[in-house]
Structures are given as C-alpha cells and as structure tokens.
Amino acid sequence: MxxxxxxxxxxxxxxxxxxxxxxxxxxxxxxxxxxxxxxxxxxxxxxxxxxxxxxxxxxxxxxxxxxxxxxxxxxxxxxxxxxxxxxxxxxxxxxxxxxxxxxxxxxxxxxxxxxxxxxxxxxxxxxxxxxxxxxxxxLPIAATTAWNAVRSAGVRPGSVVLLLGTGGVSIFALQFAKASGATVILASSSDEKLERARRLGADHLINYRATPAWDEEVRKLTAGHGADLVVETVGATTIARSLQAAAMGGTVFTVGFVGGTSAPVDLLPVIVKALRVVGNNTGSVADLAEAARAIAAHRIVxxxxxxxxxxxxxxxxxxxxxxxxxxxxxxxxx
The missing domain is CATH 3.90.180.10 (Medium-chain alcohol dehydrogenases, catalytic domain)
Known part of the structure; x- marks a missing residue:
C-alpha cells in the first residue's frame, strides 16, 4: 500500500x-x-x-x-x-x-x-x-475535545462560553455551544477570522491584539459575570487571563499547549471563584460517538x-x- x-x-x-x-x-x-x-x-x-x-x-x-x-x-x-x-x-x-x-x-x-x-x-x-x-x-480529536468541554460545564441556554482562537477545537466548541443555546465570546488576532466566526454564530468578538486585556473585556461584555466555560486552547501565555475571565463557579477546560506548557499561576482566582480547572486528553470512543450523534442531530458541518x-x-x-x-x-x- x-x-x-x-x-x-x-x-x-x-x-x-x-x-x-x-x-x-x-x-x-x-x-x-x-x-x-x-x-x-x-x-x-x-x-x-x-x-x-x-x-x-x-x-x-x-x-x-x-x-x-x-x-x-x-x-x-x-x-x-x-x-x-x-x-x-x-x-x-x-x-x-x-x-x-x-x-x-x-x-x-x-x-x-x-x-x-x-x-x-x-x-x-x-x-x-x-x-x-x-x-x-x-472529528476524533477536535470534535471529541470540544464536545467534552461543552459537557464539562453543563452548557445550556444562558451559559457564556469563551473561546480562544479559531483552530479546530475552538470552532467545534463554537458550533456545539450555539447548538446548546449559549452565548459565545471568541478572541482572535485577526479581524477577518473574527468575521468568519461571527457568521458561524459567535455573539461577541475580541481582537486580542487591539485589546490585550481581553479578560477584562469579557467581564465588560457579560456585565461582570465572566465566562461559565473557558476553552483554554493556548496554554502558558493565556492561562492567567483565562482564570480571570472565568465566572464564579466556572470551568476552565485546558487542552492546548501551543503557547507553552509551564507558567506561574495565581491560585487566588481559582480559590476565590471556586473554579474548576479541567484537564482533558481528548476522550473515549463513547465520547466520539456522542459527539458524532450531536453533529448528526444538529446537521453541524x-x-x-x-x-x-x-x-x-x-x-x-x-x-x-x-x-x-x-x-x-x-x-x-x-
């Protein structure tokens, strides 16, 4: 072969x-x-x-x-x-x-x-x-990971989901979150990509080059509430702001390492806001099957x-x- x-x-x-x-x-x-x-x-x-x-x-x-x-x-x-x-x-x-x-x-x-x-x-x-x-x-890695992220936080109508970048996991998470009735905030350095995300249903867009303090912008956009779910697809360079952007009792779902794997972390936001920081290594065959069924049910492409x-x-x-x-x-x- x-x-x-x-x-x-x-x-x-x-x-x-x-x-x-x-x-x-x-x-x-x-x-x-x-x-x-x-x-x-x-x-x-x-x-x-x-x-x-x-x-x-x-x-x-x-x-x-x-x-x-x-x-x-x-x-x-x-x-x-x-x-x-x-x-x-x-x-x-x-x-x-x-x-x-x-x-x-x-x-x-x-x-x-x-x-x-x-x-x-x-x-x-x-x-x-x-x-x-x-x-x-x-589907196997990106869709399964995004599906598990949305499930981990119990995303439903009224939930706020923050996504970093426009790679495969973030875009699948956008599609799953919108299918669940959530409000989605997406951050990217590209206005062109932000516009494409808007066409896919993203509700709020942040250019993180124009707005380096994007965690503060997330809180402004949500009247101080923050994001119920942060899908952390970058790693060391963004984890501190992801913790700040998360809502009280929120979930920070960590899956990415393109921004590095080692960073000092201020534990105070985790403790004071009772955050759930969840690591993820994709998921099982059963998780992939669930993601595929959701994709079929909602006709997600x-x-x-x-x-x-x-x-x-x-x-x-x-x-x-x-x-x-x-x-x-x-x-x-x-």
Whole structure:
C-alpha cells in the first residue's frame, strides 16, 4: 500500500513509501482510509515536541474511511460502511487509564497517512450521513475535545462560553455551544477570522491584539459575570487571563499547549471563584460517538480551511506549524 512515513522528528523527514497491506485480525476491521486531518499533536510529533517510541512511523492520529475487510468475530459492520477510527482504540469509555494512552494511532500505532489500517472494530464510529470523508476525519480529536468541554460545564441556554482562537477545537466548541443555546465570546488576532466566526454564530468578538486585556473585556461584555466555560486552547501565555475571565463557579477546560506548557499561576482566582480547572486528553470512543450523534442531530458541518493532496503532506504540516494561518481544520485527502 501507499503511505507517508515520518523517519525522524523533523518536518523535512516525511517521505512517500510502499508498505505491506495490513490484515484484519480477530475482532479487527481493515479500513480503507480516504482522508486524514492534522492536529497540533501531529506537528509536535514531527518536530520532536511529543516523544514517540521509534522511527520510521506512519503519522497522523485522525482519519476516516470505509470498511474494506472484516476480521473473525466482527459483527454489526459491513463492507463499504463509512467509519471513523478513534485514535485511542483501547479507550472504549469510562475514566482514562495508562493503558488507554499507551496505544495511540499516529504515535505508537500506525496513523492515517496510509491506504489501509487495521483497527479494533470497537474503536470505530459511524460517519454521520451528511458528512464526507474529509469532514469525518476532523472529528476524533477536535470534535471529541470540544464536545467534552461543552459537557464539562453543563452548557445550556444562558451559559457564556469563551473561546480562544479559531483552530479546530475552538470552532467545534463554537458550533456545539450555539447548538446548546449559549452565548459565545471568541478572541482572535485577526479581524477577518473574527468575521468568519461571527457568521458561524459567535455573539461577541475580541481582537486580542487591539485589546490585550481581553479578560477584562469579557467581564465588560457579560456585565461582570465572566465566562461559565473557558476553552483554554493556548496554554502558558493565556492561562492567567483565562482564570480571570472565568465566572464564579466556572470551568476552565485546558487542552492546548501551543503557547507553552509551564507558567506561574495565581491560585487566588481559582480559590476565590471556586473554579474548576479541567484537564482533558481528548476522550473515549463513547465520547466520539456522542459527539458524532450531536453533529448528526444538529446537521453541524465541520469547518475545513484547506484540503491538501497526500503529495502535499509536507506543505500541510508546514501550514499548521506556521500557526495563525488557518480557520478550522486542515485535511489531507488520499
């Protein structure tokens, strides 16, 4: 089969290759992959920021495709079914454990930049009927994370949700929050991206370059209340203001590290406002399935900024690594 391998922790170490076709074992399904979607995790792997056991390896955690073969003992699936493989195939549901994170597609297991992959049947989620493969590939990490963020704070009509930036998690969170009846505040450095967010339903927009004290602006926009949910997708450079922007009893859902992983934190806002600071490592297969059902019920269409051919994989990685260029998700079609 055709594949892309990462041979070293470098963006220049992506190469096209031929590999043996995988075979579905007992309880497994062979998936013909049709699209892969990039996350910052994939860039971190390709630049040495996130360790992997060995090179070469087939990268990219997220993908979508169709059932090509069934292993022994598999039921409930048929050839040609359109499916999304979860990137942590052993995490079916419940609380996360070390075993769950020990097996991750695109890190410790073959990823999505290949024609085929064999995965446990229990790790597959049906692709919503109104979406194509490119849209489906964006769901495992970004949509699952955003779904868990909205659920963690019990977002409902009247809730205020603050989003930072316009990457995949933030845009999915915008779509889920609006479907839940919430008021959404979105901060970005780009007026063009802010306008696109407005068209998707964002109620209040903050250009954080023009308004560096964006936490204070959040409180002004909410008459002093603050945000019931802050989806913290940046990290060290924004966490202090995220804590200040949160409402009494609010939730700060921390998922990002593009702004760094280490920062001094003033505990006073956490204590005085009784904040919940929630870490998240995506979610389980059950969480992905719930997110997919919500997407189907509300006819949500994932926002794709650009689709690259598999021959342009290096360009796709470089585009994401450059930061601040995309709105929504970047997809590689194959």
């Amino acid at each position: 055709k594949a892309i391998e990462l041979t070293a922790p470098s963006l220049t170490a992506l190469r096209a290759t031929d590999l043996p076709d995988p075979v579905a074992g007992p309880g497994e399904v062979l998936v013909r992959l049709r699209a892969a979607a990039l996350n910052y995790l994939d860039v971190a792997v390709a630049t040495g920021g996130f360790p992997v056991p060995a090179f070469p390896m087939v990268p990219v955690a997220d993908g979508a495709g169709e059932v090509a073969a069934l292993g022994d003992g598999v039921s409930g699936l048929a050839l040609g079914d359109r499916v999304i493989p979860h990137f942590m195939p052993h995490w079916q549901g419940g609380a996360i454990t070390p075993r769950h994170v020990a097996a991750m597609r695109g890190l410790t297991l073959p990823g999505s930049l290949a024609d085929y992959v064999a995965v446990p049947a229990a790790s597959l989620v049906a692709l919503p009927a109104h979406l194509d493969f490119a849209h489906g590939a964006t 994932p926002v794709i900024d650009r689709v690259f051919g598999i021959g342009d994989t290096r360009e796709a990685y470089a585009h994401l690594a450059a930061g601040g260029q995309h709105f929504g998700k970047l997809v590689i079609s194959h």
